[in-house]
Amino acid sequence: MGGLMPERKSFSQRLMALDWLWGPLGILIAIGSGLAFVLYCYWPVITQPGIVPGADPTSFAHTAKMIVDYFKAHGSLPVIDPTWYAGFELRQAPPLIYFVLGSIYYLIHNIDLTMKIFHPVGTFLIFLSMFYLMRKEGYQTLNAWLAAMLFAFMPSVFASFSSYTKVLAIIFLPLAFYATNQILIKNSLKHLVYLAFLIMLVIYSHPMNGIVFGMFLSMYAVIYAIVDRQIITRRFFLVIGAIGLGFLLSSQYVVPFLFEKVGRTTLPPEEVVFNFGFGRLMLNYIAEYGGALFGLIPLYVAIRKKIPKITATYLAAVLSTVIYFAYYFNIGFFFPFNMSYGYIWIYTADFAFAYVLALVIPWSKIQSLGPYFLRIGLAILIIAFSFFMANKYVDIFRLANYQYEKYPADVQISQELSKYDNPGRVMISHYPFGLVNYMIANFTNRKSVEGHYFGISRIGTNIALMADAIHNSKPEYVINELKHLNVRYFVANQYLQDMYYQDPKTGEKIYVGLKMIDELLKNGYKFVYQTPFNSDAQGKPKKDSYKLFYLDKPSTYVMPVKEKIFAIGKYSYVVAAEMAPLGVNVLEGRSSGSEYFDDYSLDFLKNFDTIVLYGFGYRDKVKAEDLARAYVAQGGHLVVDLFNMEVSPLADGPNFLGVTTCPIKLKEAAQIQPLTNGLAKMIPTTFDIPGEIYDPGTGVIETRQLKEWNAVEYIGLDQSLARLKTDENIASIFGYKNIGTGEVTFIGLNFFYHLYNTNDKNEAKFIKSLIQGNIQTGEAIDTDAREIIFANDYLKYQLHSPTNQLWLISLAYSKHWKAYINGQPTPVKNIDNLMVIQTPAGSNVLELKYESTAVSILGWLLSGLTLVILIFMLIYSKFYHGNINEKEARR
Structure with missing residues (x-):
């Protein structure tokens, strides 16, 4: 009776003591509220008739539908999408999006509904992925909810709904981050395997996301190992190794993607680099991140907590931001990847900032409802402020207010x-x-x-x-x-x-x-x-x-090549484009693998009266020069411009057939002096610096005046026909080089591109006469191409021509397409990103088969071998490596 009476607890204290209730209930409320907000944002997308918004969804959905429809009809997967881009090769496309969309479409039989499902599900999975990471890292439900809301609905991440491949890639980033931490902290071998698989999934979603995410995780691992003395330094090598294994695991896709990329291009830097002032940069920063609090509060959290992992995450976020915004100031060349993909770093910065910012709300054992609801209110206030600031510059609620056009x-x-x-x-x-x-x-x-x-x-x-x-x-x-x-x-x-x-x-x-x-x-x-x-x-x-x-x-998808002029080199398009208005058709050898002169046989080149070399290269100089001599000896007309010729990095400068270039840079109009009569007299005597046409995407084309003109002139010509008036006798801009009984015409001053920009009529007459020479229009040859089979991976045609004939196959070139004439293999040339083959005179049967290449087989072998290694590592971690860690822990 003498003991003290137990302290009487209030109702709210007794309620808060029910841990078995609040834990699961909090998780359900957090996930439910995230789902509710996703549905709010996407409700018009789900319920209204019409097509989902965004640039990419319809493109990917259309191909996914084609794949599934083909599979249902033939019981196998197609190799190309014939309805897109002249036969879009599917092995070059990120495969995961087609698997996901195709699976949904296969089950529900409605491609429009498939897109309506994928939009909200993709965003919700980003939310769940971030929520899962924070909970697994030991943070409270409220912190996990705040991080998930901030990340999934950050303007730049939420806007990825218009790019399905990036949505998929972003889903795996938080999971990969968790696996990275487990490797660094616990030396977990199984998480090394998990990280490899996650990197593979990111690459299968979007290969450039895979590169950037891999670099971000490597960067974070190095920083973490530096700031935390308890992390064994060598473990960041395990992270890098896991990322490397992820790339090897995806070799089935990555190896052909990298080494069979003929014809693929990237946008030129001037199209993708923005030069903004500092004020505009800050506005962009606010818009991308949802408010200036993302730059300040995470710094406060990192300083206050002094936890190495949080510090490393914050520093990785800052570094990602620096890399991202470097592109706005045109210094992206410092970073080892294509500039057009610098924007991907915004996703890693978004992720890391959201991770740190979510920890601004402290969480300890709460005894009553008041502090509990205060923290919830603070989290909601942070979300509201973030959305408010972002919405001043980017309408992040545009889907919630979306009104479909009926198209x-x-x-x-x-x-x-x-x-x-x-x-x-x-x-x-x-x-x-x-x-x-x-x-x-x-x-x-x-x-x-x-x-x-x-x-x-x-x-x-x-x-x-x-x-x-x-x-x-x-x-x-x-x-x-x-x-x-x-x-x-x-x-x-x-x-x-x-x-x-x-x-x-x-x-x-x-x-x-x-x-x-x-x-x-x-x-x-x-x-x-x-x-x-x-x-x-x-x-x-x-x-x-x-x-x-x-x-x-x-x-007809197989047609005779009628062009008698063939331009070889990366600038051959310029020759073809400026000759077309003059009634002269030019075939272009500008595609990957077709710009090297000595890749062609004399038998192939003899089909053309004129060969123009412009921006060309060679693999073997002696072979290329011998080919030039042989072509001229049999009556061919060879015109050469050595400007930006592909040469070895060890070479001093372009030199071909004994002719050497002298680079020149004009900053004002130049005067040209013809040295002979005839063709040289047609050269305009005044050479102005032109402007370039530029499309800003507004519908109004602009002209940008060039400030200087880069070109070459020549030393070593046997007959000089014209030079700049300011030059000495040693250099020429136009002339002949004698080879055997014939001659090669060399034209400098980058005349072809000059005409392309000026459209000068007198200059056009000169260039036309220069290229055509004394060509006489020959009689039309009677040819015939009859289609027998046109399947997804096999074509068969009956061809007829009275002479040797080049045929153009109107399908996008791929090294997987193998051609056979009367059952015998024949070379396939990549001309204008399409395919060209040669047949002998008479009737011939052409077969075109889509076959595996050594590169694609190597990709499968690397993926298979890596998979075996990872399975072994997973088994090893379960039955041996885990026991070692337990013994070390007991010690």
């Missing part, structure tokens, strides 16, 4: 196309971003060429160069490309119809899009249909009508 123009143009029987391709211009292509494929299953650049497509450069030709008022070049691509339907959207540039001298508006349409009509295309003008979401009329042009001509 009737896309549907109507597709329905109209379904009325035609001609199996030729559809060319969709200008910048349709996948939507029109998606509609056309779903309604008509037609082959098409989308008028939007796509970096991993084989013909991405073709599309970009056709757009450049339109911008530069050279639609004749586009017509020639359409012939090669077997285009019979041309869809001109409103962007193309309204496009113009303003002449800087006269102020005249030149509608280059309408000029393209006029050229279509001149070449047999007929204007057959126009969609009505539509209304926007508010019912206001808008000018967005499509025009359909049809070429009523039999379709």
Whole structure:
């Protein structure tokens, strides 16, 4: 009786003591609120009729649908998507997105609903992934919820809904971070295996995300090992090793992606680097991260807690931010990856900042409801402030308020196309971003060429160069490309119809899009249909009508090469584009693997009257020079410009056939002095520095005046025909080099590109005469190509020609396509990113088979071997390595 009475607890204290209730309930509420917010944001996407927003979804969904439909019909997977990019090679595309979308579509049989499902599920999985990481790292539910909300709905991460491949990649980043910490802290071998698999999944989602995420985790591991003395330094090598194993595990995709990338391009740096002032940079910072608190509060958290892991995470976030924003100040060349992918670092910075910022709310044993709800209120306030600040610059709630356009123009143009029987391709211009292509494929299953650049497509450069030709008022070049691509339907959207540039001298508006349409009509295309003008979401009329042009001509995907001029080199497009308006068709050898002169045989080159070497290279100089002599000896006309010639890094400068270059840089107009009569007299005597046409994406083409002009002149010519008036007698800009009984023409001053930019009529006459020489138009040869089989991985044609003949196969080039003439293998040349083969005179059977290559087999072997190693490591960690760790722990 003498003991003290137990302290009487309040109701809230007794309630808070129910740990068995609050733990699971808190997790359910956290996950439920995250799901509720996802549904709020995406509800119009889910419930309204129409297509999901974003540039990439329809493109990926359309190919996923094609894969599943093909699998259902044939019981095997296709190798190309014939309805996209002249036969888009599927092994070059990130495979995980097609597996995910294809699996959903296979189960529900509705591709539109598939996209509506993937949008919210992708964002919710990012939320869950971050939430799982924080809980596994030992943080309280509220901190985990705050981190997950901040990360999943940070503007730059949330906006990834428009890029499905990046959504998938981001899902795996928090999980990979957790595995990295387990390796560093616990020396966990099984988590090394897990990290390898996670890196593989990121690479399968988006290869550049894989590179950046791998670099970020390596960077973090090094920093963590430096700031935490308890971390055994060598363990960060285990992290790097795990990332390397992840790349090896994905070799089945990565090896062909890297080593069979013929034709793939990246955007030039001037298209992707932004130069902003500091003030604009800060506004962008606020918009990307959701408020300045992301730069200040995480720093406070790192300083206050003094925990090495948090410090390392914060420093990794800062470094990611520095790398990301370096691109705004055009110093991205300091970093060892392509500049066009610098923006991916924003995701790693977002992740690390969200991780640290979520820990600003301290959590200890809470005795009553008041402090509990105070912390919840603080977390909600942080989220609200972040969204408020971000929304001042980026509408992160745009999906919640999204009003679908019904896209009737896309549907109507597709329905109209379904009325035609001609199996030729559809060319969709200008910048349709996948939507029109998606509609056309779903309604008509037609082959098409989308008028939007796509970096991993084989013909991405073709599309970009056709757009450049339109911008530069050279639609004749586009017509020639359409012939090669077997285009019979041309869809001109409103962007193309309204496009113009303003002449800087006269102020005249030149509608280059309408000029393209006029050229279509001149070449047999007929204007057959126009969609009505539509209304926007508010019912206001808008000018967005499509025009359909049809070429009523039999379709063929194998056609004779009729061009008699062949330009070889990375700048061969310039020659073809400037000759097209002059009525001269030029075949281009500019694709990967086709720009080397000595890769061609004399038998192949003899099909052409003129060879132009411009931006070319050679693998063996002696062989290349012997080939040049042999070509000229049999009557060929060889024209050479050594500007930016591909040479060995050890070489002093371009030298070919005994002719050496002298680089020159003009900063003002130069005067040219002809030295002989004849062709030299046609050279314009004044050489101005031109401007370049540039498309800023507004529909109004701009002209940018160049400040200087880079070119070469020559030493070693046998006959000098022209030079700059300021030069001594030793250097020439135009002349001949005698080789045997013939001669080679050397032209300098980068004349070809100069004409491309100036369109000067006198200069055009000179260049045309220079290239054509004394070529006489020969008689047309009667050829015939009859289709026997056109399957996804096999083509068979009956060909006939009275002479040796080059044939162009209108499919995107791949090293996997092997050609056989009458059962015997024959070389396949990558010409203009399409395929060209040669047949002997008479009737021949052409077979084209899609086969494995040594590179693809190597990729499978590396993936298989790595998988075996990882399985062994997993077994080892379970039965041996784990016991060692337990013994060490007991000691």
